[in-house]
Amino acid sequence: MIDGAADYLAGGLIIVGALFALVASVGLLRLPDLYTRMHAASKAGTVGSCLMLIALAAHIGEPATALRALAGVVFFLLTAPISAYLLAKAAYSAGYRMWEGAVSDDLAETAAVAKKNGPSGTEG
Numbered sequence: 001m002i003d004g005a006a007d008y009l010a011g012g013l014i015i016v017g018a019l020f021a022l023v024a025s026v027g028l029l030r031l032p033d034l035y036t037r038m039h040a041a042s043k044a045g046t047v048g049s050c051l052m053l054i055a056l057a058a059h060i061g062e063p064a065t066a067l068r069a070l071a072g073v074v075f076f077l078l079t080a081p082i083s084a085y086l087l088a089k090a091a092y093s094a095g096y097r098m099w100e101g102a103v104s105d106d107l108a109e110t111a112a113v114a115k116k117n118g119p120s121g122t123e124g
Contacts, residue, residue: 006058013055020048033099035088042084046076 027040050073057066092107 010055010059013051017048017051020044046080
């Protein structure tokens with residue numbers, strides 16, 4: 001009885017995770033600029049991958065494999081948002097500008113203040 005419930009749970013998680021991965025891939029193809037594409041890939045891709053790893057942990061039932069899968073989930077949740085942020089900040093610093101239809105550019109003000117203050121961080 002428990003095995004059947006775990007299989008249904010794993011199947012549902014795989015389907016939902018695959019839908020998130022599909023949304024991430026469609027976002028990579030359809031969104032207008034680097035930043036929105038990166039957002040789609042990092043957020044939806046992370047959720048999809050995590051759900052599929054949780055499905056693996058539920059389906060296998062072996063504690064060592066389930067622990068490795070859950071460690072992978074923690075790794076994804078800790079590293080994907082940070083790496084996406086750092087890549088976006090590096091791209092902005094390198095000169096990749098946002099889509100002209102973007103509502104707000106919060107880094108423009110920060111970059112202007114940093115440029116005014118110079119490399120030492122003080123006005124001069």
